[in-house]
Amino acid sequence: MAELERWGAALERTPVARITGERADVILADGREVPLDGLFTLTRTRPSGTLAEQLGCRLEDSPMGQFIAVDGIFRTSVPGVIACGDAARAAGSVAFPVGDAAMAGVSPHRSLIFGPE
Template sequence: MLAARGVEIAREGVVAVEGSKPTVILAGGRKVPLDGLFTAPRTRMANGLPEALGRALEEGPLGPYIRTDATKATSVAGVFACGDAARAAGSVSHAVGDGVTAGMAAHRSLIFDMH
């Protein structure tokens, strides 16, 4: 069905993307000009803070992220994480929702979980 729509699957690795109108350079040297291109680059933590705090990281398809539970609590008691740092893939709407969840859980931990 893809071939009928003019879709070609290139099995070689991508070496580079060049030009303002993207041209993909494949490992074999072949150049494939495109009308548009969507990418999903690997991400990384902006700094070493998660590791310094002892937070456990997971490896997602796009890079590492901070492991959290449903309330956005990390592996360190009283530490919460949200947004792209705590998701396998970035999304503004999910980051906003995660922020609300983390904020409510942090508030609850300060008010109700005092020892």
């Protein structure tokens, strides 16, 4: 909090009811309106379907939401099942999931050559 104060930042603890206006007018749950020139948000994500759960993949909770748990080469907790992209990473960027998908392709190839680890 002290660091935020040094930077002149304020922390608003009242929940946001909605965002409106041409730029970013934040309407708080108590009815107050906070007009801003811009706004960065961090939303919580969750898997869009239940396939990973149905397969028995372990899911992880993080401050950014729920993701399929994977190891360094994108293997899930279920042998033979890999996951990548937004389902397995708090990416916030298109580039990370695209790179992850390329790397995830190595995982099945690797298991065919070296066997399951």
